[in-house]
Amino acid sequence: xxxxxxxxxxxxxxxxxxxxxxxxxxxxxxxxxxxxxxxxxxxxxxxxxxxxxxxxxxxxxxxxxxxxxxxxxxxxxxxxxxxxxxxxxxxxxxxxxxxxxxxxxxxxxxxxxxxxxxxxxxxxxxxxxxxxxxxxxxxxxxxxxxxxxxxxxxxxxxxxxxxxxxxxxxxxxxxxxxxxxxxxxxxxxxxxxxxxxxxxxxxxxxxxxxxxxxxxxxxxxxxxxxxxxxxxxxxxxxxxxxxxxxxxxxxxxxxxxxxxxxxxxxxxxxxxxxxxxxxxxxxxxxxxxxxxxxxxxxxxxxxxxxxxxxxxxxxxxxxxxxxxxxxxxxxxxxxxxxxxxxxxxxxxxxxxxxxxxxxxxxxxxxxxxxxxxxxxxxxxxxxxxxxxxxxxxxxxxxxxxxxxxxxxxxxxxxxxxxxxxxxxxxx
Amino acid sequence: xxxxxxxxxxxxxxxxxxxxxxxxxxxxxxxxxxxxxxxxxxxxxxxxxxxxxxxxxxxxxxxxxxxxxxxxxxxxxxxxxxxxxxxxxxxxxxxxxxxxxxxxxxxxxxxxxxxxxxxxxxxxxxxxxxxxxxxxxxxxxxxxxxxxxxxxxxxxxxxxxxxxxxxxxxxxxxxxxxxxxxxxxxxxxxxxxxxxxxxxxxxxxxxxxxxxxxxxxxxxxxxxxxxxxxxxxxxxxxxxxxxxxxxxxxxxxxxxxxxxxxxxxxxxxxxxxxxxxxxxxxxxxxxxxxxxxxxxxxxxxxxxxxxxxxxxxxxxxxxxxxxxxxxxx
Numbered sequence: 001x002x003x004x005x006x007x008x009x010x011x012x013x014x015x016x017x018x019x020x021x022x023x024x025x026x027x028x029x030x031x032x033x034x035x036x037x038x039x040x041x042x043x044x045x046x047x048x049x050x051x052x053x054x055x056x057x058x059x060x061x062x063x064x065x066x067x068x069x070x071x072x073x074x075x076x077x078x079x080x081x082x083x084x085x086x087x088x089x090x091x092x093x094x095x096x097x098x099x100x101x102x103x104x105x106x107x108x109x110x111x112x113x114x115x116x117x118x119x120x121x122x123x124x125x126x127x128x129x130x131x132x133x134x135x136x137x138x139x140x141x142x143x144x145x146x147x148x149x150x151x152x153x154x155x156x157x158x159x160x161x162x163x164x165x166x167x168x169x170x171x172x173x174x175x176x177x178x179x180x181x182x183x184x185x186x187x188x189x190x191x192x193x194x195x196x197x198x199x200x201x202x203x204x205x206x207x208x209x210x211x212x213x214x215x216x217x218x219x220x221x222x223x224x225x226x227x228x229x230x231x232x233x234x235x236x237x238x239x240x241x242x243x244x245x246x247x248x249x250x251x252x253x254x255x256x257x258x259x260x261x262x263x264x265x266x267x268x269x270x271x272x273x274x275x276x277x278x279x280x281x282x283x284x285x286x287x288x289x290x291x292x293x294x295x296x297x298x299x300x301x302x303x304x305x306x307x308x309x310x311x312x313x314x315x316x317x318x319x320x321x322x323x324x325x326x327x328x329x330x331x332x333x334x335x336x337x338x339x340x341x342x343x344x345x346x347x348x349x350x351x352x353x354x355x356x357x358x359x360x361x362x363x364x365x366x367x368x369x370x371x372x373x374x375x376x377x378x379x380x381x382x383x384x385x386x387x388x389x390x391x392x393x394x395x396x397x398x399x400x401x402x403x404x405x406x407x408x409x410x411x412x413x414x415x416x417x418x419x420x421x422x423x424x425x426x427x
Numbered sequence: 428x429x430x431x432x433x434x435x436x437x438x439x440x441x442x443x444x445x446x447x448x449x450x451x452x453x454x455x456x457x458x459x460x461x462x463x464x465x466x467x468x469x470x471x472x473x474x475x476x477x478x479x480x481x482x483x484x485x486x487x488x489x490x491x492x493x494x495x496x497x498x499x500x501x502x503x504x505x506x507x508x509x510x511x512x513x514x515x516x517x518x519x520x521x522x523x524x525x526x527x528x529x530x531x532x533x534x535x536x537x538x539x540x541x542x543x544x545x546x547x548x549x550x551x552x553x554x555x556x557x558x559x560x561x562x563x564x565x566x567x568x569x570x571x572x573x574x575x576x577x578x579x580x581x582x583x584x585x586x587x588x589x590x591x592x593x594x595x596x597x598x599x600x601x602x603x604x605x606x607x608x609x610x611x612x613x614x615x616x617x618x619x620x621x622x623x624x625x626x627x628x629x630x631x632x633x634x635x636x637x638x639x640x641x642x643x644x645x646x647x648x649x650x651x652x653x654x655x656x657x658x659x660x661x662x663x664x665x666x667x668x669x670x671x672x673x674x675x676x677x678x679x680x681x682x683x684x685x686x687x688x689x690x691x692x693x694x695x696x697x698x699x700x701x702x703x704x705x706x707x708x709x710x711x712x713x714x715x716x717x718x719x720x721x722x723x724x725x726x727x728x729x730x731x732x733x734x735x736x737x738x739x740x741x742x743x744x745x746x747x748x749x750x751x752x753x754x755x756x
Contacts, residue, residue, distance in 0.1 A: 080718060087502045104721070108499040251589050253612050253702070321503065385720070392719035398703045407613050416703060 038328050039069045039092040041085075043078070045278060046096060046146065046315060051344045059335055066328065079391050086110045091320040093329040096145060099133035099314050100380050100390060106134065106141035107384035112319040115140045117330055122337045122354040129312035129377040130353055136382070143333055144353025146345050147314030149377055150202060151296040151369040153265070153280050154272040158185070158293075167297035170304035171238065178246050181271045190249075193271040195264050196242055198252030198404045199397040202311040203274050203299075208235035209309035209378055210301050215396070216381045216425055223383050225421035227399065228414045236403055236410060238302075243404055253401045266290065274299065276313065277349040277366050295365040298373035312377030314353065351377075385425045395420035492727035499721040514728035523704070524712070528736065531688065531708040534619055535740075539683045542627040546634030547676065551668070553639050565636075572632035580696040583625045587611040615705015618698050622706065625693055630686070634679050641675040642668065681744050688737055709733050 038059075042052070056068045071092070073081065079101060085091050086105065097105060105111055114121065121143050130144035152174075154167075159177070162184035168174040181193035196203070205215065213231025216223045226232060243252075251258070262279040264270055266286035273279070284291045298307035317336070319329045335341070342355035349367055351358065351374040358374070361367040380386050389395070399417035402408040408416065493515070495501075496508040518524050549568075553561050571579075586594050589610045598606035612618045645668060653663045691710040694700060700707035700715070707715075709729065717726025738745070 083499060083502075083721060087499075104499070108503060108721075110499060110503045249590060253589060253610055388715075388720040392715045393699050393701050393704055393707070395703075398701055401613070401702055405610055405613055420703070 035065045035067065036325055036328060037067045037069050038094070038325055038332060039071065040094040040332070041071050041073050041092045041096060043096045043098075043315060044072055044074050047345065048348050051341060051348065054344075055336060055341055059332055062335075063328070063331070068332075079387060086320050086322065089322070090324070091322045093319065093323045093325045094332055095318055095320060096315045097142065097318055099130055099147070099312070099316055101387045102134045102142060102316050102318070103136055103382045104384040104387040105318070106136040106139075110321050111141040112321055112323065112326055112329075113139045113141060114143060114319070114330075114333075117334075118143075120330075120334050122339075122342075125354055125356045127312075127314075127351065127353050127374070127377075129374075129379050130314055130316060133379045133382055134316045134318070136384075142316040142318035143337060145315040145317045146350040146353050147312045147374060147377065148276050148278075148350050149310040149312050149370060149373055150206070150274050150276055151298055151310075151366060151373065152272055152300075153275050153283075153294060153296045153366065155270075155290075156293050156295050158271050167295070168300050170300050171302045172304075174300050175241065175245055178242070178272075182245075182247065185271075188269065190269045191271070192246060192248050192250075192269060194242060194246035194248055195250050195261055195270045195273045196239075196246065196248045197250040197254055197256050197258075197261065198243070198401050199255040199394075200274065201255070201394065201396040201400060202313065204235060204239050204396065204400060205311045205378075205380070206299050206308045207238045208232045211235050211238075216383075216421060218381065218383075223381050223385070223422075223425040225395075225418035225425065227396075227418040227421060228411075233410055233414055236400070236414065239400065240404055252404045255397065262286070277370065280366055281349075296369040298369045307373045307376055309376050309378050310373050312351075312374065312379055314351070316353075381425070383425060389421065389424050392424065393420075395424070489727045489730050492724055493731045495724045495727075497722075497724040497727075502721075502723065510724065514725045515732070517725060518716075518728055518732065527707050527709055527712050528732075530615075530619075531710075532736070532740070534623065534708060535684065535688045538623045538626050538630075538687045539680060541623070542630040542683060542687075543634060543676065543680050545627065546631050546679070547638055547672075549631065549635040550638035550642050551664075553635070554642055568632035568635060571628060574629075576629070576692050577696055579629060580625060580693050583621065584697060587621050612698050612702065615702065615707075618702070618706040622694055622697050625697075626687060626690060629693075630683060634683065637679050638672065638675060641672050645671045677744065677747075681741060684741060685737065688740070689733070709736075 047055075052070060056070060059068060060066060073096075075098075078098070082095065082097070082101075082105065085095075087110075102111075115138075118126075118140055127144045127147055130147055131140070134140060134142040134144070152168075158181060162177075162180045164177050164180055168177050178193045182191075185191040185193070208214065208231060211231040211234045213229050213235060214226050215232075217226045242248075250261070250264070256275070256279075260279075260282070261273050261275060262282040263286060265273045265275075265279075266283040268287060268290070280294060280296070284294070299310060300306075301308040317333055319326055319333070323329055337354040339355055339357065342352035343357065343360050345352045346355070346358055346360040346367075349361070349364070349370075351361065351370060358371040362371045380389075395417040398420070399413045402416070403410055403413040407413075494509060494511060496510045496513070500506070501508055549564070553564060556564070586592055589595070589608055589612075592611075594611075595606045595609055598609075611621055649667045650663060653667050658666065689710050690708070691714065694706060694708060694711055695714065698706055700711040710733075713726050713729040713733070716722050716729060
């Protein structure tokens with residue numbers, strides 16, 4: 001009997017406590033009316049806190065009663081998280097999407113059409129490559145946020161020691177530089193003139209585009225792989241030439257993230273890597289000595305003096321179709337697309353999405369290389385199925401590994417990958 | 428309590444008869460019999476409802492989803508589009524699907540056989556060795572068992588790494604120079620072999636402990652009797668150990684079959700079902716359809732096909748299980 005009474009008291013206490021929670025949370029959200037919360041999801045590493053702090057302060061000051069709920073998301077698994085968020089009743093109001101993912105979400109009409117608002121969002125200065133990635137069926141489902149592309153990051157001290165006086169301006173000069181570096185450091189068995197993992201497929205895109213080829217071709221709204229073209233094959237051959245000439249010790253069956261190439265570069269035994277600005281920053285963070293010994297040049301074209309087209313990695317900003325504060329979100333985007341904040345993005349080392357002014361970017365060597373090559377930037381096919389290529393089994397990676405390890409001859413590797421790619425793009 | 432009271436009350440009025448006493452004794456039992464009979468079910472009801480809610484509902488939901496077209500668009504807008512058997516037609520008509528299904532069945536079969544056999548050997552070994560060695564072995568197995576799935580996968584990935592892997596380095600030191608820079612993940616078969624090894628390694632502890640528990644339950648005197656009769660080790664195993672362990676062995680084989688058939692995390696984490704889709708199993712195929720392509724209806728159909736296939740594989744065992752509810756396996 002005593003036990004029962006104790007239980008009853010416990011249950012009653014619990015009920016009171018739960019009821020208490022209920023009332024207090026009612027009190028919090030109950031006074032409906034003016035105060036609004038704008039939920040903003042930006043990705044890890046996209047915008048510096050200096051930028052977001054200033055932006056959110058200015059926005060909240062000009063919109064009394066509005067609170068910006070700023071949440072930083074991780075890239076890993078973001079596609080699944082966005083799918084869940086966009087289908088929920090209460091999605092975030094502003095989201096950041098990788099440019100290769102945007103088409104998928106746009107085509108399924110999960111994003112707000114911003115075509116009519118373009119003018120207010122600096123529409124005439126949008127970065128072409130990114131604008132393509134967010135256009136679906138002639139409508140704009142977002143606005144470009146920022147972009148970055150790969151450049152060749154190199155060690156100035158090692159270049160000097162090997163007698164290379166100027167940054168390579170053509171593929172031939174690049175290969176010659178690799179050979180010189182290799183010869184100058186022949187005494188060190190751990191030295192790699194160029195670190196190039198076998199599945200760095202964004203780098204491969206550059207070479208294929210430089211040859212005049214492409215990954216896939218569109219026939220109306222349908223896409224078919226174009227990896228078996230002579231241009232694509234020539235791109236692959238140059239990739240192999242780089243791997244063979246440099247004798248890179250990087251794994252042939254992994255991409256630049258396993259192991260992180262910036263960590264390998266930071267060991268100091270690497271002459272060059274093809275990477276993004278943040279990768280150089282990461283290497284410098286791990287090995288501060290590198291800060292004064294590194295620079296960058298744009299990936300050279302096979303035509304001397306030109307730069308190769310590069311994959312424009314970047315992000316778009318969009319408003320989910322289910323957002324309850326779409327108007328407020330548009331005003332937020334308007335503020336973010338203004339020259340002031342775009343300038344801050346450029347200062348942070350990224351190519352701004354809605355401003356053609358890159359003067360702030362060109363102050364560092366890597367920024368200069370970025371600004372030089374970004375106008376020549378391209379993106380992967382704008383089709384909703386492309387996201388499945390990256391989130392699933394990427395045929396380009398399999399193709400590179402098969403060809404570089406000699407598991408398949410060039411013709412078979414490209415033909416197999418092309419079949420797999422066409423299949424994924426078709427459904 | 429009530430029965431006692433009625434009897435007490437009955438005593439003064441009618442002191443003698445046994446039949447009278449039996450009546451009030453039996454009456455409440457007969458009167459409450461409907462409730463009495465229903466009571467166990469009522470007591471079970473909350474648990475049954477909870478189980479149906481937690482397990483029955485998702486199963487039903489998957490079944491229903493498999494007849495719908497459910498892509499990102501339908502999911503966002505809450506549209507319900509019925510497509511009949513289209514999803515099934517799509518996967519069953521996909522030539523890649525049958526290759527993947529066969530690969531999954533073969534892979535599961537091999538992994539189950541190897542892990543159960545290895546576990547059986549270890550279980551029998553544990554009975555023979557000295558307590559100290561046994562404890563060391565048990566602790567080692569417990570540690571292997573306690574290791575998180577993905578952590579173990581990462582460790583295996585590095586063991587078999589092309590450049591920095593300890594395995595290649597060791598093989599080269601041992602004189603097998605051709606293993607310098609050898610890629611263990613260059614074909615689907617060798618990738619699956621590595622994954623299979625990992626799964627076997629993870630499965631052995633549980634299986635070995637279960638079988639060991641069964642093995643120590645076999646009375647010692649039977650072995651003594653076998654020894655007196657001059658039975659060889661193999662004969663002893665056949666005549667004494669095997670009949671006793673068989674039901675348990677069947678059960679752990681059945682469980683392993685269920686676990687290994689649907690294994691996903693290790694395969695995905697290792698090479699995402701690559702290279703060239705060479706290590707793709709049904710579970711990975713389902714993930715590619717559902718999560719990567721956002722075709723949730725098709726993925727649901729794959730699940731249903733998987734369950735059907737699993738039912739087919741375990742049909743014999745399930746039949747025995749149902750038939751031998753009261754008896755031995």
